Amino acid sequence: MREIALHLLDIVENSVAAHSRNICIEVHENHPSDLLLAKVTDDGDGMDEKTAHQILDPFYTTRTTRKVGLGIPLLKLAAEMAGGGLSLITEAGRGTRVEASFRFTHIDRMPLGDLAVTFLTLLVSHPHIHWTFIYQVQSEDGQWSKFKFDDVETKAVLGDVPLTEPQVLRHLRTMFEEGVSAPSLQPVN
Amino acid sequence: MPAIKSLEELKRVRDDALLKRKMRAESGNIQVIVAMGTCGIAAGARDTMKSILSYIETNNLGGITVTQTGCIGMCEQEPILEVVMGENPKVVYGRVNAEVARQIMKQHVQNGQPVKDYVLPI
Numbered sequence: 001m002r003e004i005a006l007h008l009l010d011i012v013e014n015s016v017a018a019h020s021r022n023i024c025i026e027v028h029e030n031h032p033s034d035l036l037l038a039k040v041t042d043d044g045d046g047m048d049e050k051t052a053h054q055i056l057d058p059f060y061t062t063r064t065t066r067k068v069g070l071g072i073p074l075l076k077l078a079a080e081m082a083g084g085g086l087s088l089i090t091e092a093g094r095g096t097r098v099e100a101s102f103r104f105t106h107i108d109r110m111p112l113g114d115l116a117v118t119f120l121t122l123l124v125s126h127p128h129i130h131w132t133f134i135y136q137v138q139s140e141d142g143q144w145s146k147f148k149f150d151d152v153e154t155k156a157v158l159g160d161v162p163l164t165e166p167q168v169l170r171h172l173r174t175m176f177e178e179g180v181s182a183p184s185l186q187p188v189n
Numbered sequence: 190m191p192a193i194k195s196l197e198e199l200k201r202v203r204d205d206a207l208l209k210r211k212m213r214a215e216s217g218n219i220q221v222i223v224a225m226g227t228c229g230i231a232a233g234a235r236d237t238m239k240s241i242l243s244y245i246e247t248n249n250l251g252g253i254t255v256t257q258t259g260c261i262g263m264c265e266q267e268p269i270l271e272v273v274m275g276e277n278p279k280v281v282y283g284r285v286n287a288e289v290a291r292q293i294m295k296q297h298v299q300n301g302q303p304v305k306d307y308v309l310p311i
Contacts (some may be wrong), residue, residue: 001231008232013259031241121238125223127259152238157199165206166249169242171199 003113004038004102007075009121011040014071016126018044020095024123024132027115031140036084036102036109043095052090055065075100082109087103102119123172125161135180144186147179156179209251218254219298224269226260232267234287240287241270244294253261253298272297283309 001007008025015023020042028037047055058073068171075098076086083103090096102109136146154172161168223229223238238257246254261269266283270293273279280303289307297303298305 006230006235009225009235010227013225016260074227117235120242121225121235121257124242124255125206125225125238153196154199155275157196158203161203161206161210162254164242164245164255165210165251166246166254167202167206167209169246171202173242173246177197 001074001078003111004036004078004100005113005115005118007071007078007100008038008040008115009076010071010180012122015040015042015044015096016129018042018096020044020129022124022130022132024134025119026134026136027112029112029137031104031138031141034104036104036112037099038102039099041095046092046094046096047090048092052088055088056086058082066111072098078102079108082106094145116173116180119149119180120169120173120174124169127155127163133176135183136187137183145183146186147183149176149179198300206251209249218275220271220273221253221255221294221298222273223255223257223258224259224261224267224271226264226267228260228264229267229269232264234268236287237268237270237290238286240290241294244291248294248299250294250299255302260271263309272303274298274301281309281311282307 001010012025014025022043024041026037026039030037038132039161055072056076058070072086079086079102079178080099083106084101085097088096097120125133133149134146136144138144163169163172221241223234225234225238225240239277241255244250247257263269263283268285270282270285270290271279272282280297282289282304285293285307289304293304293307
């Protein structure tokens with residue numbers, strides 16, 4: 001994987017496979033503390049302690065089509081190479097949160113990549129999941145900016161018009177591209 | 190981007206889509222499925238997906254369902270793409286990069302002719 005956005009696309013597949021109904025993806029760039037955080041929170045099946053420990057092992061997988069499960073171990077490695085790490089909080093029957101941290105300016109931190117395409121891909125290809133996407137930046141001078149997308153209103157407006165209709169795709173793509181490239185400035189508290 | 194303005198715009202988009210859908214003759218259900226396991230993503234499946242979505246957008250193709258699936262056990266053939274048209278048996282393609290995806294969208298999805306060079310023997 002060459003981008004953090006690709007890792008996110010990848011590990012979210014675990015949330016989908018775990019029958020999640022609500023999935024939230026958050027990316028925080030925190031420049032004053034030189035930190036990049038990427039989080040996936042779901043309300044899927046979750047895991048017991050033993051399984052949670054096992055999934056950090058590349059030779060563990062629940063899948064039957066091949067014998068290795070690389071998603072989480074690859075992300076963990078990418079985070080550790082950039083002076084960060086991976087944390088996994090999970091409870092059987094409640095859900096899972098995976099959080100990867102990176103030192104933002106670390107020379108081995110991979111680029112964030114195309115977050116807009118990752119969001120669009122997930123939204124259209126899993127229409128029955130309730131998605132929340134957050135991209136938030138705190139600049140060097142402490143100013144916050146944020147892009148948040150919650151699909152509830154969008155889906156309510158669309159009704160039974162599919163997300164993959166060309167006009168709808170154009171709307172969503174533009175919204176994600178604009179939101180991620182220029183998140184709106186947040187008022188100072 | 191102000192959320193309210195965006196929702197107003199979305200309502201216009203929806204009405205437009207509904208109108209177009211009424212005008213379109215029912216051509217049968219078309220499904221395009223991209224394999225997006227770790228292997229698929231590492232091999233470039235997101236670019237394949239992006240290419241398909243942008244083809245639909247640019248060519249105004251309505252009535253196509255685009256979904257994704259996980260690893261289907263042929264990691265060496267990734268990115269893998271499946272096309273299901275109406276009652277026809279599904280066609281599975283291998284090594285589908287962005288360019289091949291465009292070709293499949295044009296030749297198979299739009300014109301009903303599978304792109305034989307990339308069809309996997311299943």
